[in-house]
Amino acid sequence: MELFQRYLQAVKFLLPSAQQEDIVKELSEDIRSQKEDKEAEVGRPLNEIEQIAILKQYGHPLIVASRYRQAPVQYLIGPVLFPFYWFVLRTLLLIALGVCLLNSVAMFASGEPLRNLLNGLPAFARAGLPAFGWITLMFAVLDFLEAKFRLLDRLNRHWDPRSMPSLPKQPQVRRSESIFGLVAGTVYAIWLLAVPYYPYLIFGPAASVLKLTPLWHRFYLPVVVLALGGLAQAAINLARPDWTWLRATTRLVSNVVALVILRFILDKTYPFVIAIAGTGSAGTRYEILAATLNIFIALSLAGVAIGLSIAVVLNAWLCLRELRRFIRGRAVASGSF
Amino acid sequence: MAIEPNLFENLRLELRRGSLILAVLAQLRTEQYGYTLRKALAEHGMEIDEGTLYPLLRRLESQGLLVSEWREEDKRNKRFYLLSAHGKHILKQLQAEWKSIDSSLNGIVKG
Numbered sequence: 001m002e003l004f005q006r007y008l009q010a011v012k013f014l015l016p017s018a019q020q021e022d023i024v025k026e027l028s029e030d031i032r033s034q035k036e037d038k039e040a041e042v043g044r045p046l047n048e049i050e051q052i053a054i055l056k057q058y059g060h061p062l063i064v065a066s067r068y069r070q071a072p073v074q075y076l077i078g079p080v081l082f083p084f085y086w087f088v089l090r091t092l093l094l095i096a097l098g099v100c101l102l103n104s105v106a107m108f109a110s111g112e113p114l115r116n117l118l119n120g121l122p123a124f125a126r127a128g129l130p131a132f133g134w135i136t137l138m139f140a141v142l143d144f145l146e147a148k149f150r151l152l153d154r155l156n157r158h159w160d161p162r163s164m165p166s167l168p169k170q171p172q173v174r175r176s177e178s179i180f181g182l183v184a185g186t187v188y189a190i191w192l193l194a195v196p197y198y199p200y201l202i203f204g205p206a207a208s209v210l211k212l213t214p215l216w217h218r219f220y221l222p223v224v225v226l227a228l229g230g231l232a233q234a235a236i237n238l239a240r241p242d243w244t245w246l247r248a249t250t251r252l253v254s255n256v257v258a259l260v261i262l263r264f265i266l267d268k269t270y271p272f273v274i275a276i277a278g279t280g281s282a283g284t285r286y287e288i289l290a291a292t293l294n295i296f297i298a299l300s301l302a303g304v305a306i307g308l309s310i311a312v313v314l315n316a317w318l319c320l321r322e323l324r325r326f327i328r329g330r331a332v333a334s335g336s337f
Numbered sequence: 338m339a340i341e342p343n344l345f346e347n348l349r350l351e352l353r354r355g356s357l358i359l360a361v362l363a364q365l366r367t368e369q370y371g372y373t374l375r376k377a378l379a380e381h382g383m384e385i386d387e388g389t390l391y392p393l394l395r396r397l398e399s400q401g402l403l404v405s406e407w408r409e410e411d412k413r414n415k416r417f418y419l420l421s422a423h424g425k426h427i428l429k430q431l432q433a434e435w436k437s438i439d440s441s442l443n444g445i446v447k448g
Contacts, residue, residue: 019395023391023395025407025414025416026371026391026416027387027391029370029371029372029413029414029415029416030371030372030375030387030391032413033372034372057386057387058386058387058388059386059388063388064388067388067389067391067392068391068392068395
């Protein structure tokens with residue numbers, strides 16, 4: 001009997017407290033009846049093996065107790081909300097990862113030792129774990145409310161099939177976008193190639209008194225390559241508008257390289273502009289002009305760096321989407337409507 | 338494609354799950370306690386394990402289809418279950434539904 005009592009005790013511990021006594025009393029009665037029937041059948045008290053056989057028939061206390069639970073929510077996040085939960089969680093964690101990677105690239109570009117890049121991992125954990133916790137909590141509350149107030153049933157009652165989103169069109173780079181990229185890119189490339197010979201193109205009438213510091217020359221070639229890369233992408237997409245992956249990839253690479261260049265410029269290239277002419281009060285005026293221009297350029301470049309950081313995250317997301325589309329495209333067999 | 342190991346057993350249980358409610362309700366037109374109910378169902382070929390039967394009885398009672406009371410019998414306290422008035426009404430509807438399913442399935446399975 002001791003084995004049966006231990007079993008009942010284990011089940012009781014796992015039952016909802018309000019029903020513990022009642023359920024255990026009934027279960028105890030059932031086990032007792034079964035035991036007595038078996039004993040009458042074999043004509044002697046049951047041995048341990050036979051008692052075990054009876055309890056095995058009932059099942060593990062965890063399983064037995066779980067069948068009595070009738071709470072509205074059995075899951076932390078149920079199957080209805082799970083796809084949305086997974087999507088939001090994955091998106092936010094990818095963004096956090098992207099920002100940390102970007103930070104690591106920028107640190108590396110600014111001359112930090114390679115081992116310091118590992119600091120990105122705890123940074124990701126610091127950003128990712130709270131995001132995971134909050135998103136999970138938010139969806140668990142939503143799931144509880146859904147089960148409690150039957151929100152999905154209400155939604156189903158008022159659902160109109162016409163409200164569903166329209167089918168996605170085959171993604172393509174718009175022809176107008178490619179033509180604009182080609183024209184603007186050509187103008188930009190010509191301007192870039194002409195700048196070393198015609199400083200007027202940067203400073204306008206002030207070209208006779210101001211010039212860029214020599215350090216700019218270090219970045220000239222990468223900037224020209226980036227411009228030509230963008231031009232090539234626009235030209236290819238004009239011919240192959242369905243190669244949307246090319247636009248996303250080119251933009252991501254351009255943005256990352258541009259960010260690295262900017263980091264160098266902001267770190268090592270101050271002042272950006274110097275006065276080259278004028279004496280006396282005119283010379284002082286040009287110095288002030290150059291100083292003002294340097295502050296303006298520094299602020300502008302910092303703004304561009306922020307914009308580029310956001311663009312890197314967005315383009316990284318677009319690249320991942322393209323990659324997923326590519327993998328799905330290969331995996332999906334034919335046979336749709 | 339890999340075949341699920343207990344596929345037949347799982348499908349069999351799924352098939353029986355709905356019909357068990359009908360069997361339990363029908364059996365409880367006369368008052369019984371859990372153990373005798375299980376034995377009676379087994380005698381009719383509807384084996385049901387304890388872990389399924391007792392939670393099912395509680396659920397049916399909470400839905401108002403059964404009533405129960407603790408009573409002493411053979412010097413032992415037992416919980417007796419009986420079909421309620423509402424349960425009788427639902428049982429009639431379920432029986433009609435069962436007949437309809439049975440006849441439809443017979444037609445489909447015979448082809």
